[in-house]
Amino acid sequence: MDRQEAIEFLVDHYENPRNYGPLEHAQVSLSGGNPGCADIITMHAHFDQEGKLDAIRWEGEGCTISRAAASYVTEIVDGLTAEEIENMSFEDLIEQLGRELVMTRPTCATLALGTLKKGVHEYRMKALAEKTE
Amino acid sequence: MSGTETNHAGYVHPEVLVETSWVADHLDVPAIRLIEADEDVLLYEVGHLPGAVKLDWHVDVQDPVTRDFISQKGFEQLMSRWGIDNDTLIVLYGDKNNWYACYSFWLFRMYGHTNMKIMNGGRQKWEAEGRPFVKDVPQYTPTSYKAQPMDESIRAYRDDVAAGLRDPNRRLIDVRSPQEYTGELIHMVNYPQEGAQRGGHIPTAKNIPWATAANPDGTFKSAEELRQIYYGKDVTPDKDVVTYCRIGERSAHTWFALTYLLGYPRVRNYDGSWTEWGNLVRAPIEKP
Numbered sequence: 001m002d003r004q005e006a007i008e009f010l011v012d013h014y015e016n017p018r019n020y021g022p023l024e025h026a027q028v029s030l031s032g033g034n035p036g037c038a039d040i041i042t043m044h045a046h047f048d049q050e051g052k053l054d055a056i057r058w059e060g061e062g063c064t065i066s067r068a069a070a071s072y073v074t075e076i077v078d079g080l081t082a083e084e085i086e087n088m089s090f091e092d093l094i095e096q097l098g099r100e101l102v103m104t105r106p107t108c109a110t111l112a113l114g115t116l117k118k119g120v121h122e123y124r125m126k127a128l129a130e131k132t133e
Numbered sequence: 134m135s136g137t138e139t140n141h142a143g144y145v146h147p148e149v150l151v152e153t154s155w156v157a158d159h160l161d162v163p164a165i166r167l168i169e170a171d172e173d174v175l176l177y178e179v180g181h182l183p184g185a186v187k188l189d190w191h192v193d194v195q196d197p198v199t200r201d202f203i204s205q206k207g208f209e210q211l212m213s214r215w216g217i218d219n220d221t222l223i224v225l226y227g228d229k230n231n232w233y234a235c236y237s238f239w240l241f242r243m244y245g246h247t248n249m250k251i252m253n254g255g256r257q258k259w260e261a262e263g264r265p266f267v268k269d270v271p272q273y274t275p276t277s278y279k280a281q282p283m284d285e286s287i288r289a290y291r292d293d294v295a296a297g298l299r300d301p302n303r304r305l306i307d308v309r310s311p312q313e314y315t316g317e318l319i320h321m322v323n324y325p326q327e328g329a330q331r332g333g334h335i336p337t338a339k340n341i342p343w344a345t346a347a348n349p350d351g352t353f354k355s356a357e358e359l360r361q362i363y364y365g366k367d368v369t370p371d372k373d374v375v376t377y378c379r380i381g382e383r384s385a386h387t388w389f390a391l392t393y394l395l396g397y398p399r400v401r402n403y404d405g406s407w408t409e410w411g412n413l414v415r416a417p418i419e420k421p
Contacts, residue, residue, distance in 0.1 A: 011178045064175040101174055
């Protein structure tokens with residue numbers, strides 16, 4: 001992607017957010033924020049019986065990059081296990097979003113993924129604890 | 134063509150500002166070129182003022198190799214590409230209180246374009262007033278623009294800054310956030326904390342964050358309010374003033390306010406700023 005293509009890719013996600021809205025029966029629901037940019041993103045997720053993500057939604061407000069990134073993240077985690085989501089790389093995400101464009105705003109670009117990873121980690125730890133009990 | 138609505142604010146040079154209503158009434162005037170300069174790189178594509186071209190700071194005005202701006206010839210080519218001739222009235226606007234619009238104003242002024250204005254309040258005010266944004270990218274017939282050699286009387290270099298450290302008539306203004314000034318951070322909150330080896334500020338610098346010159350709606354504060362801010366820190370028109378921030382863009386906003394709105398005769402913007410000073414070996418730094 002050249003710079004203009006990367007801009008158009010992000011603008012498309014910003015203007016046509018994928019998987020936006022609440023999620024019924026979510027097992028993960030966690031909000032994360034960047035006070036400096038007034039970004040507040042809530043990530044909702046649900047896993048199927050095999051432990052693979054089968055539903056994801058997001059809600060919130062924020063700058064163009066944080067919203068575009070949240071939309072994109074919901075597209076790339078479908079079917080992944082909690083562990084796979086936790087192991088996702090922020091660097092890879094920044095590369096896919098267009099490093100040249102988002103490198104000045106990495107906290108915005110990674111807010112959604114970081115929030116999802118944290119929420120998924122808490123969900124997994126809770127599930128493990130329940131299992132050992 | 135002047136935005137006379139701003140006269141009441143008591144500015145020394147009110148002619149450098151136009152109001153959003155004035156711009157709305159002059160969108161179809163061929164001798165006017167609107168230029169949008171944003172910090173947020175996506176905003177122009179999300180929507181811009183009808184007829185406006187995009188100034189992308191990362192690609193349009195930076196030398197790709199040396200840390201410097203484009204050359205005189207490069208500036209001429211840029212103006213030509215946007216269909217701007219030497220008589221065109223350029224109206225700059227952007228996001229975040231016109232932060233990058235003022236930075237552009239400063240650069241364009243160095244290359245000799247004087248017929249320029251800032252749209253007071255920028256994108257924020259235009260949007261708040263429910264005025265239209267479009268996605269069409271305009272194409273203009275190239276011109277034969279002639280730029281002047283760079284006027285560096287409004288630009289400060291590190292040697293100028295260092296030479297003035299003991300000058301009682303010199304005032305340094307660090308326009309960054311208090312956390313950057315004290316060295317707690319080396320960039321704004323939520324931005325990558327990189328670009329300088331050390332935190333702190335240049336000795337003698339006074340901390341007057343750039344956005345204190347703006348109202349909540351993005352417009353500039355009145356002359357009286359601005360005087361209270363700068364006089365209150367002993368930054369008065371009789372002094373040689375140098376503004377700086379991290380790379381010189383926030384400080385261009387303060388340069389603009391002091392030079393045009395308050396009429397200070399000697400204000401320079403140090404665009405090397407903290408990303409230069411905070412990396413210089415043995416450069417003196419104050420840090421509480």
